[in-house]
Amino acid sequence: MIEIVFLVEDDLDGSYTARALGESIFTQASDLKTLRKMVRDAVHCHFPDEPSRPKIIRLHIVRDEVIASLKLLRDLSGSDLGFIHTISFVAVLLTVTFVFN
Numbered sequence: 001m002i003e004i005v006f007l008v009e010d011d012l013d014g015s016y017t018a019r020a021l022g023e024s025i026f027t028q029a030s031d032l033k034t035l036r037k038m039v040r041d042a043v044h045c046h047f048p049d050e051p052s053r054p055k056i057i058r059l060h061i062v063r064d065e066v067i068a069s070l071k072l073l074r075d076l077s078g079s080d081l082g083f084i085h086t087i088s089f090v091a092v093l094l095t096v097t098f099v100f101n
Contacts, residue, residue: 001047004054006039008032008061018042018059032061 006018006025016035017028020042027042029035039057047053 001052001054003056003058004043005058005060008035008059010063020046 004023004025005021007021008016008018011017011028015028015030016032017026018035018039019026023046025042025046027035027038029038036059039059043054043057
């Protein structure tokens with residue numbers, strides 16, 4: 001195996017989870033720096049034999065952000081002017097790749 005891919009998501013408690021696609025590997029950490037170390041360690045534990053270990057670990061970092069779709073306008077006197085539509089959903093996808101020597 002040359003490459004293994006992990007899906008990384010925000011957890012409800014503010015930490016991060018990483019789940020390998022196609023393998024039974026799961027780990028979590030409080031920040032991304034620690035998560036990278038945990039993922040590397042999990043891969044080494046799952047593939048103890050170096051020749052069978054993936055040379056590349058790819059992290060697909062997915063972050064969903066939800067914002068209000070309506071925004072209330074007010075004039076200078078504080079009276080409501082009505083609603084305007086704004087962007088309702090933003091999704092961010094980052095890919096991080098580790099290469100091992």
